[in-house]
Amino acid sequence: MKKFLAVFLVLMMFVALMPTAAFADGIRLFNGKIEIAEPLEHAAKAYEEATGKHVEVESLGGGVDLQATLKQYYQAGNMPEIFVFEGAPDLANWTGMVVDMSDQPWAADTDAGFVDESGALVGFPYTTEAIGLAYNKSILEKAGVDPASITGPESMKAAFEAIDAKKDELGITAVIGYCANATELYWSTGQHLFGQYLDAGLDRDDTTYFDLLMEGKLDQDRFTAFAEMVDLFNQYSDPALLVSGNYDLQVSGFAAGKYAFVTQGSWIGSSLTNQYKDQYAAAGNFECGYVPYCFIEGIDTILTNAPSHWAVYKDGNVAEAEEFLNWLAGPDGQQIMVQEAGCVSPFKSCTVVANDPFAAPVSEYAAAGKTSSWHWMGQPSNLAQDVTGAIFQDFAMGLEDVQSFTEAMTDVIADFFK
Amino acid sequence: MxxxxxxxxxxxxxxxxxxxxxxxxxxxxxxxxxxxxxxxxxxxxxxxxxxxxxxxxxxxxxxxxxxxxxxxxxxxxxxxxxxxxxxxxxxxxxxxxxxxxxxxxxxxxxxFENYAAMFKEPAFIWSLLLTCLFVIVNMILVNLVAFLLALLCTTKIKGVGFFRAAYFLPNLIGGIVLGYIWQFIFSNVLTKILNSPHSALAQTKTAFIAIIVVYVWQYAGYIMLIYINGLATVPKDVLEAAQIDGASDIMTLFKIKIPMIAATFTICTFLTLTSAFKQFDVNLALTNGVGTVRKFMGSRLSNGTQMIALNIYNTAFARDQYGYAQAKAILFFIILACVSLIQVRISNKREVEM
Structure with a gap:
């Protein structure tokens, strides 16, 4: 009897384990931009309706270490078919494991794809983002400052002074919402702002200052000019935000019309129209625009790029993954990506324009050819977090002046690349 | 057959x-x-x-x-x-x-390259020293505060149950959440009260003190419970005998209660020692290791408040040097094992003598 029971139990176990055989259907997309999680899921659903093929969207973000999560998936043999990566340092983890997509139909439709060192097109661009000095058009108009007049350090300073003088009249807290909190916003200062030193005003393929950085050097003249601009931000930023603030405070403050300028890129557009839409409406749904970070007279570009790309994993379901990406790059996919996710389409054939306060100004700069690249994405991933972010914070706290800030930066960067 | x-x-x-x-x-x-x-x-x-x-x-x-x-x-x-x-x-x-x-x-x-490299890395040495300092300060502070709280919670004051629960409560909140709560307090509340322009978390020294404060606040309640438990095991007849003999409260405390609960001290110092060494979540949430040290071993450091566990974590996850981080972790393991063994041995000896 006991033996029968034992045999029966073993057979039951067989039966119970059988269904595990039947999944691995459809593909998985590992998305690193939590802000567009919902529209992406919607796109996946629309795709399933159109083709009958299932796409599972997994969205992570907001401080989650994406590459570490991916590595865990890899160790567990659970790699998604499509996954996100930011620039060359991330991609270096996956050398030889991603598919060359040069033969895909969408490849001819964009310049924003990620091409690796060997010339293979391994990154699918899903959006374009811009980093410039964002401004609130209605405040600038009321203050009588023409954004087009800001073309260099003197005119920027003049504009800041003019707005500062009318601060109470305009009902703003500070001229600029700049935050150098190294714990939370090291990426804003150490990557995005520092990226202006690397790229502002240069051609898209100009890597002069980036190459210099990778050798552990800073161009003293250019960096000093940059430091003077940061000094200006330190002076005219909201003291409550400058060191002890955080991202939410900064963006909601700008949405509520407390700052005339803000040092964040185009991604805050969707926060303005979704997360902070009440404050934004109360501030009059003002129009936004960009001025270049013109720390040297004549810098006239903003930095645009695909903030991250999607790669296709070689050992997954490659055919279906590529099919989905093609659909996403096509009119139906772009309709959702642009209108719902608020992405600025990197595809030339796309005619849809996003309902986003920053979509128009970004398109204008792009159309005029006044854009520079994001070479900061190639800097070692911990440079900002471990090294430069803290120095921006010290500078903001007044522990450093322009000269000692420049010296400290020069020293730590030399040390870092030693 | x-x-x-x-x-x-x-x-x-x-x-x-x-x-x-x-x-x-x-x-x-x-x-x-x-x-x-x-x-x-x-x-x-x-x-x-x-x-x-x-x-x-x-x-x-x-x-x-x-x-x-x-x-x-x-x-x-x-x-x-x-x-x-x-x-x-x-x-x-x-x-x-x-x-x-x-x-x-x-x-x-x-x-052994990884093992050699870590002793040449100023940031790591700094983390190591900082962690040692943190452990010493915390072991004393947590035990002191916890023991005083335990004494308070074993007296016959009103609402003892409430106080016990209240002191223990911080321990029920996860370290990350707790870190963010305190970050808000340091950045938004204390700056207003003290009217200071910058948060205490922005400078290495004050940030380090802040981490200690939060850690003691989180951990003292937990250790307090163990001390309360220990104090409850002190036999009533001994205490009564002491009282009849005319021993003052202070004398009872030092001559009877403390010696009787020496075993509890062993457990508590052991717990605080190892957990302070492994401090990670509050450190991550409060400062993420940020803090400037102007000159240490010839270089300027930006990780002034980074404990060793966070240093290992960042080496692996931010810098992608998993092998190197693993070597650091092995060293960390060895240190922790040695310290714990020595500590337990010393404490056990004292217990026997008592």
Whole structure:
């Protein structure tokens, strides 16, 4: 009897384990931009309706270490078919494991794809983002400052002074919402702002200052000019935000019309129209625009790029993954990506324009050819977090002046690349 | 008798043989990554194979070792789990510390290079020293505060239950959440009250003090409970005898209560020591290690408040140097093991003498 029971139990176990055989259907997309999680899921659903093929969207973000999560998936043999990566340092983890997509139909439709060192097109661009000095058009108009007049350090300073003088009249807290909190916003200062030193005003393929950085050097003249601009931000930023603030405070403050300028890129557009839409409406749904970070007279570009790309994993379901990406790059996919996710389409054939306060100004700069690249994405991933972010914070706290800030930066960067 | 024994033998051998075949098949399918056809049942193969082998071992016709075999079979689930989750990873980790592993693949063995490199890295040395300082300060502060709270909570004041719960509550909040709550307090509340332009978290020294404050606040309640428990075990008759003899409260405390609960002190110092060493979540949430040290071993550091656990974490996850981080972790493990062993030994000695 006991033996029968034992045999029966073993057979039951067989039966119970059988269904595990039947999944691995459809593909998985590992998305690193939590802000567009919902529209992406919607796109996946629309795709399933159109083709009958299932796409599972997994969205992570907001401080989650994406590459570490991916590595865990890899160790567990659970790699998604499509996954996100930011620039060359991330991609270096996956050398030889991603598919060359040069033969895909969408490849001819964009310049924003990620091409690796060997010339293979391994990154699918899903959006374009811009980093410039964002401004609130209605405040600038009321203050009588023409954004087009800001073309260099003197005119920027003049504009800041003019707005500062009318601060109470305009009902703003500070001229600029700049935050150098190294714990939370090291990426804003150490990557995005520092990226202006690397790229502002240069051609898209100009890597002069980036190459210099990778050798552990800073161009003293250019960096000093940059430091003077940061000094200006330190002076005219909201003291409550400058060191002890955080991202939410900064963006909601700008949405509520407390700052005339803000040092964040185009991604805050969707926060303005979704997360902070009440404050934004109360501030009059003002129009936004960009001025270049013109720390040297004549810098006239903003930095645009695909903030991250999607790669296709070689050992997954490659055919279906590529099919989905093609659909996403096509009119139906772009309709959702642009209108719902608020992405600025990197595809030339796309005619849809996003309902986003920053979509128009970004398109204008792009159309005029006044854009520079994001070479900061190639800097070692911990440079900002471990090294430069803290120095921006010290500078903001007044522990450093322009000269000692420049010296400290020069020293730590030399040390870092030693 | 012999018939049944040989029958048993055949049964045992059949089960063992079948089990091993299934296990090998499962392993084969797994290694060749076959997930179609028979390969799709590799999980079932593995489980059934393991069960059959266990059954086969159980039926081995031996009287002499039968007891031992049954003991092992009963222990097997635990031993297996312990091996898979602790022993094997430890050896694998030890192995990785000699490679240049980046979390995905490693290209070469580097020998002791990782171990040599960490002693040349000022940021790591700083983290190590900072952690030691943190441990010493915390071990004293947490125990002191916890013991005083415990004394308070064992007196006959009103609402003792409420106070006990209130002091223990911070321990129920996860470290990350707690870190963010305190970050808000330091950045938004204290700056307004003290009317200071910058948060205490922005400068290395004050940020370090802030971490200590938060840690004591979080941990003292927990240790307090253990002390309360210890104080409750002090026999009433001894205390009464002391009272009749005219001992003051202070004398009772130092001459009777503290010696009687020496064992509790051992546990508490041990707990605070190891947990302070492993401090991670509050550190991550409060400052993420940020803090400027202008000059240390000839370089300027930006990780002034980074404890060793966070340093290891960042080495692995922010810098992608998993092998190097693993080497640091091994050193960390050795330090922790030594300190704990010494500490327990010293404390035990004192207990015996008392």
């Amino acid at each position: 012999t018939e049944s024994a040989s029958g048993k033998k055949t049964l045992s051998m059949t089960l063992l043989g079948l089990g091993i075949v299934l296990l090998i098949a499962a392993l084969y399918f797994d290694l060749t990554k076959t997930s179609t056809g028979l390969g799709s049942m590799r999980g079932a193969f593995l489980v059934c194979g393991a069960l059959l082998v266990l059954a086969g071992v159980y039926y081995i016709p031996t009287v002499l070792h039968h007891r031992a075999i049954i003991n092992v079979i009963f222990l097997f689930p635990l031993l297996f789990t312990f091996a898979v989750t602790v022993i094997i990873p430890m050896f694998v980790g030890f192995f990785y510390s000699f490679t240049d592993w980046n979390g995905v693949a490693f290209t070469k063995m580097v020998g």
